[in-house]
Amino acid sequence: MAILVTGGAGYIGSHTVIELDKAGFDVVIVDNFSNSSPEVLNRLKTITGKDFPLYEGDILDRDFLVSVFEKENIDSVIHFAGFKAVGESVEKPLEYYHNNITGTLVLLDVMRQFNVKDIVFSSSATVYGMNNVVPFKEEMPTSATNPYGYTKVMLEQILNDVAFSDSDWSVTNLRYFNPIGAHESGLIGEAPNGIPNNLSPYITQVAVGKLEKLHIFGNDYDTPDGTCIRDFIHVNDLAAGHSAALNYLFNNENLGFDAINLGSEKGYSVLEILSNFEKAVGKEIPYVIDGRRAGDIAVCYADASKAKKLLNWEAKYTIEDMCRDSWNWQKKNPNGFKD
Ligand code: NAD
Ligand code: UD1
Numbered sequence: 001m002a003i004l005v006t007g008g009a010g011y012i013g014s015h016t017v018i019e020l021d022k023a024g025f026d027v028v029i030v031d032n033f034s035n036s037s038p039e040v041l042n043r044l045k046t047i048t049g050k051d052f053p054l055y056e057g058d059i060l061d062r063d064f065l066v067s068v069f070e071k072e073n074i075d076s077v078i079h080f081a082g083f084k085a086v087g088e089s090v091e092k093p094l095e096y097y098h099n100n101i102t103g104t105l106v107l108l109d110v111m112r113q114f115n116v117k118d119i120v121f122s123s124s125a126t127v128y129g130m131n132n133v134v135p136f137k138e139e140m141p142t143s144a145t146n147p148y149g150y151t152k153v154m155l156e157q158i159l160n161d162v163a164f165s166d167s168d169w170s171v172t173n174l175r176y177f178n179p180i181g182a183h184e185s186g187l188i189g190e191a192p193n194g195i196p197n198n199l200s201p202y203i204t205q206v207a208v209g210k211l212e213k214l215h216i217f218g219n220d221y222d223t224p225d226g227t228c229i230r231d232f233i234h235v236n237d238l239a240a241g242h243s244a245a246l247n248y249l250f251n252n253e254n255l256g257f258d259a260i261n262l263g264s265e266k267g268y269s270v271l272e273i274l275s276n277f278e279k280a281v282g283k284e285i286p287y288v289i290d291g292r293r294a295g296d297i298a299v300c301y302a303d304a305s306k307a308k309k310l311l312n313w314e315a316k317y318t319i320e321d322m323c324r325d326s327w328n329w330q331k332k333n334p335n336g337f338k339d
Contacts (some may be wrong), residue, residue, distance in 0.1 A: 007080030189329030191336030263302025
């Protein structure tokens with residue numbers, strides 16, 4: 001029996017494949033490489049010694065997905081495949097709604113056809129919107145401020161409805177906080193296309209000399225140093241959370257829909273992250289203070305007690321580990337997988 005990992009060549013997916021392999025799961029990957037590189041598979045082989053079955057194709061293509069389910073003995077699905085850039089989603093809402101929502105609908109329909117009804121879904125802390133108070137807890141109301149965020153809010157609703165309609169379904173809906181870091185080998189990591197939107201890859205690209213300086217979006221927030229506070233989580237901890245979620249699905253029947261936060265429960269400000277990166281890199285990283293970025297909230301961190309209770313999972317890596325591993329990946333691969 002195998003676990004189908006959609007988007008398994010991507011940043012979080014590739015780290016999760018290693019973790020699943022370590023835990024003894026057989027893995028089948030589906031990816032169309034729209035935001036990743038086939039080179040990831042070579043790197044995964046160097047790390048694990050395994051050639052994972054890879055089906056190159058689009059989850060929007062029903063016939064393609066059916067052919068994968070016909071060939072492989074799929075037991076459950078971890079669904080990472082989707083677009084994830086907030087700014088781009090504002091410019092290309094139709095592409096985002098189509099890929100993320102239609103893609104998931106096609107996947108769920110094919111799963112139903114093959115009677116595979118266990119799924120772990122990649123949601124995001126973005127669903128807590130602008131109006132909740134930290135720490136964020138799963139029962140809080142969800143909302144969004146951009147099309148990417150709406151795809152997650154809507155998909156959570158869809159998955160909830162599917163689980164409600166048929167008690168054979170078990171949906172573990174994981175809400176990730178801010179993933180950073182990379183595998184300790186430095187062979188895989190986050191490789192954004194173009195100029196990064198997120199803080200960690202922006203900082204490491206300044207440190208490696210690809211970008212001139214960091215632009216800090218606002219230092220007038222109601223926080224101790226005026227910059228925003230986020231809950232950063234090592235991608236290896238996230239990967240372990242997926243393995244724990246699968247065990248939860250296997251050890252329990254008819255779970256219905258569970259939303260579960262995966263975060264460290266610790267908040268670090270943008271300036272604190274910068275200073276931790278400076279220690280990891282061993283030099284100062286230039287920055288300027290700019291105005292606030294639209295849609296940013298001042299403070300975001302998780303209450304992760306539900307993950308501890310249900311999945312027996314908690315984050316282990318420190319902020320020092322995260323900055324060290326992000327930097328190790330960046331300095332060894334200044335141009336991502338193109339090197
Ligand atoms: P990623 O872009 O690195 O990985 C996504 C993978 O899915 C890529 O390899 C891409 O080629 C593939 N893909 C996209 N659309 C596809 C399609 N239609 N058919 C087949 N493959 C397709 O992103 P990631 O950072 O690994 O994120 C994985 C998931 O986690 C996404 O759903 C994302 O929204 C969610 N998430 C990410 C973050 C984050 O900060 N990275 C935070 C919260 C949630
Ligand atoms: C962003 C997305 C969120 C998504 C998450 C993970 C927005 C508004 N939110 O979260 O939906 O789930 O990424 O992909 O885009 N910062 C700078 N300079 C930079 C980049 C970021 O100062 O060049 C600051 C931001 O203002 C923020 C913090 O760093 O305060 C973290 O930003 P980022 O890494 O983009 O993550 P989020 O905004 O938390």
